[in-house]
Amino acid sequence: MTQPLDIAIIGAGPHGLTLATHLLKKRPKWRSRLKIFDPSGQWLTVWQQQFNALDIPYLRSPAVHHPDPNPYALRHFAETRPGHFYPPYDRPSRELFHQFCQAVIQRWQLQEQVIPQKIQAIEPLKGRKASRFELHSPSGEPVITRRVVLALGPSVPQWPSWAENKQGERLCNAQQVDLRTLPLRGEQVVIVGGGLTAGHLAVGAIARGATVTLIHRRGMQVKLFDTDPSWLGPKSLKTFWEERDWETRWQMIQNARNGGSLTPDMMTQLRRVQKQGLLQLREHCQVVDLRRSGQQWQIFCDDGQTLKCDRLWCATGTQWDAAQHPLLKTLQDIAPLPLVQGLPVLDDHLRWGKTNIFVMGGWAALQLGPVARNLAGGRMACDRIVPALIKPSLA
Ligand SMILES: Cc1cc2nc3c(=O)[nH]c(=O)nc-3n(C[C@H](O)[C@H](O)[C@H](O)COP(=O)(O)OP(=O)(O)OC[C@H]3O[C@@H](n4cnc5c(N)ncnc54)[C@H](O)[C@@H]3O)c2cc1C
Numbered sequence: 186m187t188q189p190l191d192i193a194i195i196g197a198g199p200h201g202l203t204l205a206t207h208l209l210k211k212r213p214k215w216r217s218r219l220k221i222f223d224p225s226g227q228w229l230t231v232w233q234q235q236f237n238a239l240d241i242p243y244l245r246s247p248a249v250h251h252p253d254p255n256p257y258a259l260r261h262f263a264e265t266r267p268g269h270f271y272p273p274y275d276r277p278s279r280e281l282f283h284q285f286c287q288a289v290i291q292r293w294q295l296q297e298q299v300i301p302q303k304i305q306a307i308e309p310l311k312g313r314k315a316s317r318f319e320l321h322s323p324s325g326e327p328v329i330t331r332r333v334v335l336a337l338g339p340s341v342p343q344w345p346s347w348a349e350n351k352q353g354e355r356l357c358n359a360q361q362v363d364l365r366t367l368p369l370r371g372e373q374v375v376i377v378g379g380g381l382t383a384g385h386l387a388v389g390a391i392a393r394g395a396t397v398t399l400i401h402r403r404g405m406q407v408k409l410f411d412t413d414p415s416w417l418g419p420k421s422l423k424t425f426w427e428e429r430d431w432e433t434r435w436q437m438i439q440n441a442r443n444g445g446s447l448t449p450d451m452m453t454q455l456r457r458v459q460k461q462g463l464l465q466l467r468e469h470c471q472v473v474d475l476r477r478s479g480q481q482w483q484i485f486c487d488d489g490q491t492l493k494c495d496r497l498w499c500a501t502g503t504q505w506d507a508a509q510h511p512l513l514k515t516l517q518d519i520a521p522l523p524l525v526q527g528l529p530v531l532d533d534h535l536r537w538g539k540t541n542i543f544v545m546g547g548w549a550a551l552q553l554g555p556v557a558r559n560l561a562g563g564r565m566a567c568d569r570i571v572p573a574l575i576k577p578s579l580a
Pocket of ligand 1: 225
């Protein structure tokens with residue numbers, strides 16, 4: 186690519202797509218100024234892989250949350266495709282959401298915009314072109330761009346200390362599990378975690394012939410959504426924005442999300458397999474140590490009990506620490522920014538310091554609140570970033 190770009194979006198997930206459509210809605214002629222970078226070279230690869238690998242039938246969020254600027258677009262799309270919404274609150278099926286996103290990509294003519302590159306470093310150019318950046322990737326020439334939007338998604342999984350250095354095929358995190366490929370029949374699987382991902386893994390493994398023990402350090406929490414819907418608007422966000430202390434804001438985010446939770450329908454499914462003797466629920470239980478025992482793992486819990494299993498999966502969430510993120514930590518060299526519990530203190534337009542680098546997703550949670558990482562957070566981020574992109578005087 187010889188011509189400098191105007192805007193580079195890094196990450197072709199739901200958030201990158203949301204940014205592209207919201208920007209093109211305001212500036213339809215800007216398509217040629219825009220490129221999206223993702224190692225897969227395609228839209229929504231990670232999203233699709235996660236839903237397929239865990240065999241998730243439908244989304245947790247209602248139909249208004251999606252990457253198109255028109256909140257009703259998914260409902261209109263579904264009119265000719267009945268039976269794809271799950272009650273309550275019309276949560277779209279995986280297929281419907283996928284087909285809809287493909288239609289969005291086509292309608293906004295974004296199919297050809299994704300460049301198959303993983304961006305490893307961002308460097309400011311020196312001298313006369315100091316307002317531009319060079320994007321470096323292991324494959325391909327450096328790309329020069331004026332503005333950058335980071336839509337990277339979460340980084341590495343949160344890995345419990347007792348599992349450190351023991352990772353392998355039979356001990357892995359939820360992101361590495363692909364239920365479709367594993368020979369689970371007759372196996373004993375232990376899953377650590379209390380969120381919806383842990384639930385999907387348990388139900389999926391049992392459907393494939395395994396017996397499962399689900400270990401959670403707290404009691405299972407049942408909630409329809411992972412965050413109360415009041416966080417989508419001023420009802421809860423007003424107090425959040427009035428809070429000027431970043432540590433307190435971070436704590437408000439933790440309180441609002443309150444760790445992982447299961448939807449009521451997932452809890453019903455778990456109770457059903459529990460009654461059939463295929464699932465053991467061990468709540469208020471913590472793993473303290475782990476040892477190999479032939480082909481199996483021996484698990485030691487804080488209540489003195491020991492378990493054996495063929496596979497151990499950690500559904501213990503992801504780390505949100507910019508200091509540990511391969512790309513975000515390189516930004517600290519360009520423009521050092523305070524981090525609060527790992528999250529960057531961005532400006533009101535989600536800009537990294539005084540640079541023309543903008544950040545979306547869970548990384549922008551100190552500004553957007555607890556739904557930043559969800560689909561709804563993508564739209565909230567656009568409300569902040571797009572005005573700054575189309576009117577650079579908003580400094
Ligand atoms: C199993 C699961 C189900 C979920 N269900 C819902 C739901 O129903 N509703 C909801 O609102 N939220 C849901 N979420 C939360 C959230 O919406 C998703 O995690 C969503 O994928 C976030 O979108 P994203 O674009 O931020 O990240 P991702 O989907 O992870 O996309 C980020 C993209 O950036 C690319 N990338 C990363 N680093 C680089 C780099 N250095 N260079 C180039 N490209 C890079 C990645 O390859 C990836 O394609 C779910 C999450 C999970 C894990």
